[in-house]
Amino acid sequence: MNPYNLDISGDWDTDPAVLEKFSRDMSAYRIVPALVVAPKNEEDVLRTLRFAHNEGLGIVSRSGGSDLSGASIGPGIILNFKKYFNRAIRLGEDAIVEPGMILDDFLKKISAHNLMLPAVPSSSALCALGGNVGTRATGPRTAKYGTLDAFVTSLRFITAGGQVVDTAQSLPDDLSTGLRRIQQKFLDDAASRAIVDRRPFIAGGYNLKALTQYSDMGELAAHLLVGSIGTLGIVTEIRLKLIDKRPSQGTLVAHFRDYEELAAAALRLKALDPAALEYSDASCAGHVNGKILNLEDPGMVGTMIAEFDASFEQAQEGRKILETCNISRLWVISSASPEEAALWQDRRRTQPSLLKYCRQKSLLLPPIIDDIAFHLKDFGPISKELGDLMRRLGHEISVYGHLGFGSIHARPYFDPAQGGLEEQIETVSQEAFKILHKYNGTLVGEHNAGRSRSVYLEMELGPAYTYLHEIKKLFDPADLLNPGSLFDTDPICTHMDFSPMRH
Numbered sequence: 001m002n003p004y005n006l007d008i009s010g011d012w013d014t015d016p017a018v019l020e021k022f023s024r025d026m027s028a029y030r031i032v033p034a035l036v037v038a039p040k041n042e043e044d045v046l047r048t049l050r051f052a053h054n055e056g057l058g059i060v061s062r063s064g065g066s067d068l069s070g071a072s073i074g075p076g077i078i079l080n081f082k083k084y085f086n087r088a089i090r091l092g093e094d095a096i097v098e099p100g101m102i103l104d105d106f107l108k109k110i111s112a113h114n115l116m117l118p119a120v121p122s123s124s125a126l127c128a129l130g131g132n133v134g135t136r137a138t139g140p141r142t143a144k145y146g147t148l149d150a151f152v153t154s155l156r157f158i159t160a161g162g163q164v165v166d167t168a169q170s171l172p173d174d175l176s177t178g179l180r181r182i183q184q185k186f187l188d189d190a191a192s193r194a195i196v197d198r199r200p201f202i203a204g205g206y207n208l209k210a211l212t213q214y215s216d217m218g219e220l221a222a223h224l225l226v227g228s229i230g231t232l233g234i235v236t237e238i239r240l241k242l243i244d245k246r247p248s249q250g251t252l253v254a255h256f257r258d259y260e261e262l263a264a265a266a267l268r269l270k271a272l273d274p275a276a277l278e279y280s281d282a283s284c285a286g287h288v289n290g291k292i293l294n295l296e297d298p299g300m301v302g303t304m305i306a307e308f309d310a311s312f313e314q315a316q317e318g319r320k321i322l323e324t325c326n327i328s329r330l331w332v333i334s335s336a337s338p339e340e341a342a343l344w345q346d347r348r349r350t351q352p353s354l355l356k357y358c359r360q361k362s363l364l365l366p367p368i369i370d371d372i373a374f375h376l377k378d379f380g381p382i383s384k385e386l387g388d389l390m391r392r393l394g395h396e397i398s399v400y401g402h403l404g405f406g407s408i409h410a411r412p413y414f415d416p417a418q419g420g421l422e423e424q425i426e427t428v429s430q431e432a433f434k435i436l437h438k439y440n441g442t443l444v445g446e447h448n449a450g451r452s453r454s455v456y457l458e459m460e461l462g463p464a465y466t467y468l469h470e471i472k473k474l475f476d477p478a479d480l481l482n483p484g485s486l487f488d489t490d491p492i493c494t495h496m497d498f499s500p501m502r503h
C-alpha cells in the first residue's frame with residue numbers, strides 16, 4: 001500500500017501511535033488499521049473509496065469511536081470524521097449536521113434555539129452524530145420519544161460503488177429497483193415478518209421493520225442506513241427534525257426491596273408514558289460514587305428512576321404507584337432542581353464507576369452481554385435467570401439500563417487471574433443468548449450489532465436473516481464497508497485485548 005497515491009485535501013496517517021489509537025473503540029477489541037484517513041469533504045471520501053478498491057482494503061467509517069461492539073475498528077482504512085467533517089450546517093427545527101460533530105456540542109447549540117433531540121446516549125460527550133446514525137442511538141428518553149431513527153428525515157451518503165446519494169432526492173435506479181424488489185419479497189413473506197414483529201422495540205441488525213413502513217425508496221434507504229453500523233454506506237450529511245424542549249415535570253427515584261414488585265411497578269409506570277424509566281441493580285448502587293443512586297441498604301435489590309414530562313399530575317400518578325410498594329427510600333425530585341442534575345450525573349457515571357471498581361479489584365469488564373433487549377413484561381424472569389446463570393458460572397455482575405424501552409446493560413466481571421478467559425466469555429455470551437432467545441429477546445439491542453454479538457443474528461432471525469444479506473448485497477456487493485462486523489464475523493473472542501486495565 002502506498003498512501004502517497006491518495007491525493008486528498010484532508011489528511012492520512014500511518015504513524016504507529018495514530019494507528020494504535022484507532023485500533024480501539026470502547027469495546028474489548030483491538031485491531032490495528034493499515035491507514036487512518038481524515039476526509040474534509042465528499043470528494044476526499046470518494047478518492048479514499050477508489051484507493052481502498054485498488055488496494056483491496058475495507059473501510060470503517062468512524063465518528064466518535066465510542067462503539068461498544070468493535071464496530072468502529074478494522075484492519076483496513078479508518079475514515080475519521082471527527083477531525084474535520086464536524087460542522088452543524090443548519091440549526092433550527094430542520095437541522096443539518098455533519099457526521100463528525102460531537103453530540104454534546106450539537107445539543108448545546110440546539111438548546112440555544114429551545115430545541116431538543118431526545119435520543120441522547122450517556123456517551124454524549126464522546127459520541128458524534130455519524131455514529132449515532134450508525135448505531136440508531138438511544139437514550140433514557142427513547143422510552144417516550146423513540147430512537148434517533150424517529151428524528152432522521154434524510155441522509156446524504158456515499159455508496160461502496162462511489163455514488164453520492166441524497167435520500168431526499170431520487171435514488172439511483174439500481175438501488176431503487178433493488179429495494180423495491182426486497183421490500184415486495186418481504187411483504188409477501190408472512191413467516192419472516194412475524195419473526196421480525198416478535199423482536200423487541202430496539203432490536204438491532206438492519207431495520208427490517210422499515211420495509212413495511214416506507215413506500216418512498218429514498219426514505220426506506222435512509223431508515224435502513226440508520227443502525228447499519230457503516231456497512232451500507234458512508235454518511236456525509238444528516239438531516240434531523242428536532243422538537244421543542246420539554247422540561248421534566250417531576251422525577252421519582254425509588255429504591256426497591258423486592259424484585260418482583262420492581263418488575264410489576266415498571267409495567268404500571270410504563271403505562272403512564274414516562275419520558276424516561278431507568279433501572280440499576282443493588283450492585284451498581286454499591287459502586288456508583290454519586291449522591292442519589294448509591295443508597296447502600298442491604299435490603300435493597302434495585303433502583304428505578306421515572307421522569308415525567310407531560311404534566312405534574314402524571315408525576316403524581318407515578319408517585320401513587322410507588323408509594324404502594326415496599327421501598328427503602330423514595331426521592332421526589334422537582335424539575336430543574338440541583339438533585340435532578342445530580343441524579344442524571346449519577347446515571348451517566350454508572351459505567352465509569354464500574355470500570356473504577358474493576359481497576360481497584362484487577363477485574364475485567366468486557367462488554368459482552370451489555371446490550372440486551374426484551375419485552376418489558378419479561379424483565380422479571382429474564383433478570384432472575386441471568387442472576388442464576390451468573391451465580392452458577394461464578395461471576396459477579398452489575399446490571400443497569402433503560403426499562404422504559406426494554407434495554408439493559410448486563411456487565412459481568414471477569415477475573416483474569418482465573419485464566420480461561422476466552423472460554424468464560426464464550427460461555428457467558430452463549431448462555432445469555434439462550435435465555436434471551438427463549439423470551440423473544442436479543443443480545444443485539446441498543447448498542448447494535450458488531451463483533452461481540454452479530455453472530456447471534458442468524459439464529460435469532462431464522463429465515464428473515466436472508467434479508468440482511470440481500471440488503472447488504474444491494475448496497476455493497478464487494479463487502480468493502482466495515483467487513484467482519486456484521487457478516488462473516490470471527491468467534492467473538494478473536495481480536496479481544498485482555499491487557500490489564502483495558503476494560
Ligand SMILES: Cc1cc2nc3c(=O)[nH]c(=O)nc-3n(C[C@H](O)[C@H](O)[C@H](O)COP(=O)(O)OP(=O)(O)OC[C@H]3O[C@@H](n4cnc5c(N)ncnc54)[C@H](O)[C@@H]3O)c2cc1C
Binds near residue numbers: 062066137236
Ligand atoms: C459510557 C458509554 C455509554 C453509552 N451509552 C449509550 C446509550 O445510552 N445509548 C446508546 O445508544 N449507546 C450508548 N453507548 C454506545 C455508543 O456511544 C453509541 O452507540 C454511539 O451512538 C456511538 O457513536 P460514535 O460517534 O461514538 O460512533 P462510532 O464508534 O464512531 O461508530 C459507531 C458505528 O457507526 C458507524 N459510523 C460512524 N460514522 C459513520 C458514518 N459517517 N457513516 C456510516 N457509518 C458510520 C461506525 O462504522 C460504527 O459501526 C455508550 C457507550 C459508552 C462508552
